[in-house]
Amino acid sequence: MATSKSEVLQGTLDLLVLKTLDSMGPMHGFGIAMRIQQLSQDLLQLNQGTLYPALLRLEQRGWLVSKWGVSENNRKAKFYSLTRSGRKQLEEEAEDWARMSAMINRMLRTS
C-alpha cells in the first residue's frame, strides 16, 4: 500500500462538519459523510457512525439545527443546517486551525 488512510484528528471532525454545512447548505448525515470522504479523496478513514454523536454535540451547542425532511431519492432523512452562531464558530475554529497548522509547518521546516 502506497498511502495509508489517516484517522480523523480529534476535534477536527466538528470543523469538517461545520465547513461542509457552510458550503453545501442543509444536508443529511449520509450526505455529510459522503462529502467529507469525497473532499478528502478517500484518504480519511471516517467511521460514518461517529458523525452522529458529533452532529448531536454540535446541535446541543446551538451551532446546528436539525429537521426531518425528504432526501433527493424520496427517503425520509434528518437534515442539518448551520445556525448563525455555528457560522461564527466555524470562522473561529478555521482561524485556530490555520494558526496551528502554520505553526507546526514552521517548526517542521526549521532544521
Add this chain to the structure above:
Amino acid sequence: MREHFRTLMHRLAALFRRRRLEDDLAEELRSHLEMAVELNLSKGMSEEEARREALKSFGGVEQTKELYRDQRGLPMIETTLQDLRFGLRMLRRSPGFSLLAILCLTLGIGANAAVFSWVEGILFRPYPAVTHQEQLLAVTGTARGETGPTLISWPDLLDLQRSCTLIDSFIVNKNNHGEHDFQRGE
C-alpha cells in the same frame, strides 16, 4: 460558557423525550444505511455485498447508538433511575424476602435510634435545660482522711452559691450514693 448551558438544557430536555428520540435515532441511522446500500447497488454491487459494505463503512450501529445516547441525555441520572426501577422490580418479585429485609432494617434502625437517644439523654446531655453543656462541671468535696471524693453538705452548698464567683449556678443531683453538685461556670 453559553454552549455548556445550552448543552445542559438540551440534555435535560432529552430526559423527558427518551422514547421519541430513540425512535428518531433508529430512523436516522436506518435511513443512512439505506442510502449507503442504494449507492453501493448503483455501483454494481450485489445486494448482500452492498449491505455488508454499508455496515462496514458505518462502523458499528450499536456502538454508535451507545455513544449517541451518552451524548444525548444525562447518563448518570438515567442509570440511577434504571437501578432504582430494577431494585423495585426485584423487591416485588420476592415479597416474602423483601418484607423480611425491610423488617430487619426497621428493627435495626429503630433499636439504634432508641439506644442512641437514651444514651444521649442519660450520658451525654444529662441536664437538657442547661444551654452551655460544655461548661458543666462536677463539684465534690474532700475530707481529711478520705481518699475519694466526698459529699458536700447543704450549708456548704449554700455558702458556695452565695460567694463563689467562678460559677454561675449550682444544680443539686441526688442519687443513691448521696449528693453530687453540678454547676455551670463561665
